[in-house]
Each structure stands twice: as structure tokens, then as C-alpha cells.
Amino acid sequence: MDSLFHYINKYASTLMSEEDFKVFRSHFIQKRIRKKQYLLAEGEICKHMAFIAKGAMRKYYIDEKGVEHIVDLYIENWWAGDRESFVMFTPSVYHIDAWEDCEVLLISRENTLKLCKECPAFNELLLKLDERNNIATQKRITSSISFTAEKRYADFVDCHPYFVQRFPQHIIASYLGITKDTLSRVRKKALKK
Template sequence: MHPLFNYINEYAIISEEDFKVFLSHFTQKKITKKQYLLKEGEICKHMAFIIKGSMRKYYIDEKGIEHIVNLYMENWWAGDRESFVRSTPSVYNIEACGNCELLLISRENTLKLRDQCRPFNELLLKLDEQNTIATQKRITSTISYTAEKRYADFVECYPHFIQRFPQHLIASYLGITKDTLSRVRKKMLGK
């Protein structure tokens, strides 16, 4: 069965017939490693469901330092939600970390599906809830936790990311240096 069908059925029940209608609102796209789904200054016109591959979302601060905001892989949604909803230029870049197969949905088709498809509304509600919880945890972690606790929580929540993303991207996501992450990992392995 299609990966998106399986994904939706984790959150809401959708029939195979309804899924065909649902899927007709998406377009397929392949991008290669280092290619961008979105560049800073562009308007995010599509949200992407990742069928295959991995991506990173980052911004570059005024000092030229790159900060990882999100890491994505199969069965994750990628995009800049603010830019997508408000049609404003994005402050983020979303780049493929490997070759990716994506399903893209436009804002217009998202609104159509919201009106036409109850399982899509259920999916959106559950994704919003999860996103809010994850954002709160990330903020608390960033402002309150030690590097060791941040990494331990990251490993617990996203164990599959450890093998998929280079250490410098994980360090940036955690808001620590690569050297600090190396020390933390050695310390944890020593326990």
C-alpha cells in the first residue's frame, strides 16, 4: 500500500476509494541531494510529504551561522508553515540531505481537502497537536536543559535520526557545537 495511505491511517481512517481522491490533490516530485525544496526569500507554495529521503530546514543568522530548525525523513512533512499559510517570504532554506521522493500539496488543494475530506481534518488536528507538543518540548529543552540532557532526549525521541544525519547537523539542531556533541556522546558511551 502507498506510504501516505499507511501514514494517514495511523491518525484517521480513510478508505482506499477516498484515498485515491485524496492523492489526486498531490503532485509527485523528485529532488537530488543538495537541491532545495525552499530557499530563503521564496514563498512556500507546497508542503511536502517525504516518501523517500531526508531533508533539513535551516536559517542563516546575521553572522552567517547556520542553525538547523528541523530534520525530516520518510513519513514526515516538510515546509515552512508560516510562509505556506500567510503567503509571506520564508526565512528558511529546506535542502535535501539525500535524493528525495516527495508528494507536494498546494495551499489551494489543502483547503479543498479540508472541506471535502473528514479524515484529512482529523489528520490535521492530530498533526497540529503533535507539533504544538514537540515545539513546547523543544523550547523548554533549548532554554533549560544541559547539552547531555538535550542529546539524551533527542536520542530517545528520534533514535532513527542518529544514523541518518551527520553529527554537525544534529549538533546544530540541539544548539550546541560539534565538539560539545562529541564530548557528550563519549561521556554517554562511557556510562
């Protein structure tokens, strides 16, 4: 819970007191998720968003040919979930599983809405997260339709150097929309520079 308290105060202009945080944390459920265990499976409705206190997760979908496509990667101090399913109450098209053993803090849609009304710092956090998510999505779309594999990988390493240490090449390649062989070639080329 301490990591969530510091995370919120990092992004909020109005700091949350320890007393306010006691009320705040009552809206969350602590949970451990073992490596390879699902937070969300395709077809389920995303009933909780998860703040990752410890560990790493991945979000992916499986196409009609059975090929896995990585959509998002998450580590400590990141939020995991399927926003569309969470907001619209629709079955998810994604799987989210633990890549490492994880400790998460879960919040329901109902408690999210309550906290938005009761806690200005949380509401401010959600607005900032939405802004950052929109910016990241735009950059990712531009990258996938315009950049070479070399440029995509270079940008990925610049923006997320910690992912390179936590996820294997085939996961990173899928996230970048390239093959594992292409990623291997790009990495060798980058090391020579």
C-alpha cells in the same frame, strides 16, 4: 502514494477507503528532489507542503554572520515546509534542502483547504499534526532554555534515534544548539555509561 495512504489511516479514526484515496491523491504532485537540491529557499513563499515518501531533509536559516542554524530535520513519513510562509503567504526566512535523494508528495494551500472540506480523515490528520507540533515545539523550547547539553542529547536520542543514523554530528549539534565539539564530548560520555 501507498506510504501516504497508510500514514493517513494510521492517524484517522475514520479510515479512508481505496476509492476515497484515488480522489485524495489527485490533489498531490509527486516529485523527486536530489541531494542538496532545495525544496524551499530563503525569500521564496512556501507554496507546497511536502510529505516525504523517501529520503531526508533539513530546514535551516543562516544568520547575519553566515552561520547555519538547523531548525528541523525530516525523514520518511514526515511533513516538510515553512508553515508560517505557507499559511501567511510571506517570504520564508528558511532554506529546506534534501540531505539525501528524496521522493516527496506536494500539496498546495488551495488543495489542502479543499481536502479539509472534502475528506474528514485528512482534516483529522491535520488537527493531530498541529497538536503534536505544538507539543514538540514546547518541549524543544523548554529543552533549549533549561537542559544541559547532555540532557538535550539524551532526549534527542530517545525521541529520534533514527536521526542519529541519518544525519552527521555537525547537523545534530546545530539542531541541539550546541557546538560539534560539545556534542562529541557528550557522546563519548554517554558511551562510557
